[in-house]
Amino acid sequence: MPTSAQRAYDQAVLASLLEREGRVPSQPIEYRRYRIEHESGNSVLARHDLYDELGDGNRDLGRARLTIGQILGQPDVTTLRIGESIVLPARPADFDLSPLAYAPFPSEWPGAAEIERAVVVDLTTQTWAAYGNGRLRRWGPASTGKASTPTPTGRYTMNWREMDRESTEAPPGETWRMRYVMNIYAVRGIHLHQYNVVPSGPPEGHGCVRMVEADARWLWDWTGGDTTAPGTVVIVQGTTPTETPVRFVEGPSGPERVMVSLPPDPMAVPRGDR
Structure with missing residues (x-):
């Protein structure tokens, strides 16, 4: 296996996210940017604050909700320093949706x-x-x-x-x-x-x-x-x-998901093997 200095996806975490059941809301998910901040300047304490915020005071729930960042391509929160940020759903109810909702x-x-x-x-x-x-x-x-x-x-x-x-x-x-x-x-x-x-x-x-x-x-x-x-x-x-x-790109109300545009007629796309 080649070595790499890059971050890699946690495949076990992703498997649980990609295969879970859940609803797909009729409206797009709203996202917000969560910053790693603490008055002490200590990144560990800042992460604990983030867990508390995401879990509505329940740190374990916050850690569990944070895993959705994997499916969104966000960095591992343990690698973030004071002042850096991570994009996640803005509403607590949007952390437990079908993976199709985040597509x-x-x-x-x-x-x-x-x-x-x-x-x-x-x-x-x-x-x-x-x-x-x-x-x-x-x-x-x-x-x-x-x-x-x-x-x-x-x-x-x-x-x-x-x-x-x-x-x-x-x-x-x-x-x-x-x-x-x-x-x-x-x-x-x-x-x-x-x-x-x-x-x-x-x-x-x-x-x-x-x-x-x-x-x-x-x-x-x-x-x-x-x-x-x-x-x-x-x-x-x-x-x-x-x-x-x-x-994600910054929109007027916060981060917005970059969406993929698909060809109108897939069969009209030129063959790539010729």
Whole structure:
């Protein structure tokens, strides 16, 4: 496994968040910026204040609610210093929603309404989504190829699949194991797959799309398990970021989620493997 100084997603935490039940409100979630502050200048005491605030006085509840920052691509609060901040839901009731409620993708994709299964990988936000007949079924974080070895954009179709595979990009003496490997570009060896290290900052891969295990397993099953027949449409779009992706921008009333725009007709997107 390659070493990295970047922060990585906690896959166990993400699995529990991505697979939990919950409601999806009819109105967009309001977010706010929580600052790490304490009169003493001590970051540990500042974090305790944040736990108390998020948990309405219950520190353990506050810690539990703070995990939603993982799905929003926010930094680990233990790495934050005095004066820094983290973006989280503004209302207590919005910490326990369905993961679909926090998606940067629209809930409906009219252009894909006639397509049984379609997958989108957005390079700009480093996220992915699955749509069934135009309805958002699941989404999650991703890590694509870095700027020097970017994931190619375009329209693809899932080709061969392999449950367990060793990466050919590993340096001598190292073994990089991938699970739930779903190939979309055979000549280039571009796959969607599980990987143990999925950085939450800039992408650092060699062209493939890294996914947390819970997502890769779900997508593997949803798109046909160990079938070898070509099938699911995959759209790769956007621009590879060289720094941590921008997930929120400041709006007139506070932080606003950066939303992904989808192509009107996915089948009109030029093929990426030609």
